Amino acid sequence: MIGEEITLKGVRKSYGSTVAVEPLNLEITAGEFVSILGPSGSGKTTLLTMIAGFEYPDEGRISVGNRDITRVVPNKRGIGMVFQKYALFPHLTVAENVAFPLRMRRQSPHDIRTRVAAALDIVQLSAFAARYPHELSGGQQQRVAVARALVFRPPVLLMDEPLGALDKKLRESMQFEIKALQKSLGVTVVYVTHDQEEALTMSDRVAVMAGGKLAQIGSPHELYDEPRDSFVADFIGKMNFVPGRVIGREADEMIIRAASSELFRLNARKLAGKQDQLVQLAFRPERARLVRKSQARPGALGGTVSASVFVGSHHMYVVDVSGDDTRPVHVQAEPGSDVRFSAGDEVEILPDPAHLTAFPLVEVR
Template identity: 55%
Template sequence: MKGEPVIIEGVEKSFAETPVVRDVSITVKAGEFLSLLGPSGSGKTTLLMMIAGFETPNRGRISVGGRNITFEAPNKRDVGMVFQRYALFPHMTVAQNIAFPLRMRRVGRAQTRERVSAILNMVKLESFADRLPQQLSGGQQQRVAVARALVAEPPVLLMDEPLSALDKKLRESLQLEIKRIQKRLGVTVVYVTHDQEEALTMSDRVAVMADGQLMQVGAPVELYHRPANVFVAGFIGKMNFLHGEYLGQEGDEAIIRLSETAVMKCPLSTYPIVAGQSVTIAIRPEDLRVTASAVSKPQGLRGRIEAALFVGAAYAVLVAIDGRPGEVLEARVPVSGGSSPFTPGDQVDIFAEPQTLRLFIDQRRQAA
């Protein structure tokens, strides 16, 4: 099996004159695992359905391996599909479900048995071949669905939130299993999910969507550390946001006023910016440093501890910022000695190294 590239060019889709997918262009490389990530209503599933052939774009072109499939019937596209609800035939055994695509292609019995046996071994269900779907757990049913989609050796596999109905531990296990199988076979995968942890774990690249548009496409580490806009920054992982005013430039750093007594330095925005503009600073919780307040002027912001919550390898420390009513920042403080170094009411200073911050022009606040 060898994956083929999927090329989406200027694709648009509307329902009852309501745009759902807006001028989306993206190339999925051969053998790549790409996730379409976004909240409900972002257009990600509609885009996947257009690749599968269950929806037709109003505009644009879709090709697989250089072949234009924009208007081809789903069964002519040579792509595999795994649905959210498994879609297994309840009256067929596991082996019969998996063999079904081969029967439709009139593959010989001997070759069908051989390929079904091989794929059952790959998904670790050899001993379940004669069971019916209702005799399987949710995770086992999903493995059967993946096996059925792969047995015909399609160059492209489409997956529509296939793990969303499973519990967290099983979901995490199957994430690794699906990734292992994909790497072994070299198939190209386009995977729809609203779970950002799932997308970051499984994907070579992630395409973040909102309101029918592509917000950013990149490797998980790029999206996490270099988000292109406030939406991506807030959707990928935990993020703190601080609104302020751009005062000017000092070397290659921007000076941002956060209150009458506090300023922060951060890397300059890639967009043109002038003094007086409203801006947003994005800070990851793990990049914030919290120290007991000194008598002297704080290094960053000053505040009081609201809570220190144990979350495993760290404490999630919530700090109410002085002079900014209702504004609370979350920092991650490593566990040391088994107890939190802070208690509610403690006065603290909170700051971050400039290179860990991201600066965005706050368009909405500016327009207001």
């Protein structure tokens, strides 16, 4: 394994009066694949450029292994980088593009030939060594960029939206290729993206940025099943939010009154709530059932189907919840169910109690 750990301690960056990254601590273990995920302006790219050395932090320390690289210039950090636009030299062949970092490091011709051949073999482009970038597909160009970033065997590889220019099918294929390559080499990868599905698919851990702060870091499963706040819950996957109010507590359960005056019981550990606190009940579309309207069914949200959308693998229903000023609720049809609903149908939504959570009522960004 060639990867080394990355440590950021108290790192902060501002541009004039605008704080791009609040003081932040982050530890990435050797050989780990960590994605930095967040909306535009969240600070994720600024964080990456500080690790790369294109920007210096105003405060804090950045280290790779046991080396303090906080003020080291980019070409002395020994870090590989892949950009969204690949930045290949159009007048150089594939082999010459891959060899470029080695020539800059004054490697011997023999070492250059050996390492270039090995790098092209890793990305399965040995047969394309003599071609020029314009003779390659987007996916092939992307692999050349990866080979060039890895040819000098860096302990850390930074990737900034590297698949953003590819179509969906090719992007999904390249996700698995990059992950497999990273695992085989053991290189530490920091991967910046705004695509949540991409981050969840590829990463050992995902760091979610919001407003220059590290909102939450964890495994894809942790972020999806146990989001720390409503922002992370809303940003990772699709989440339904229904306003409610805490009206009491019995033993280890919080009692919440939500839409249509329906009562819901929530494990107290999922919400540090107090009497009369406004909250948002939250559940995933696949963690609820949709049934025909009944006269008396506890723990149900009544509503009207406003749309039925077929997305290939399943149907998704959009439901306007009765007596409540909230966003439409999305419910994914149960696998194998023959029951179909149409716009205008009166229905009830039954959230799975085991996967129902709540957050203090704040605006979902």
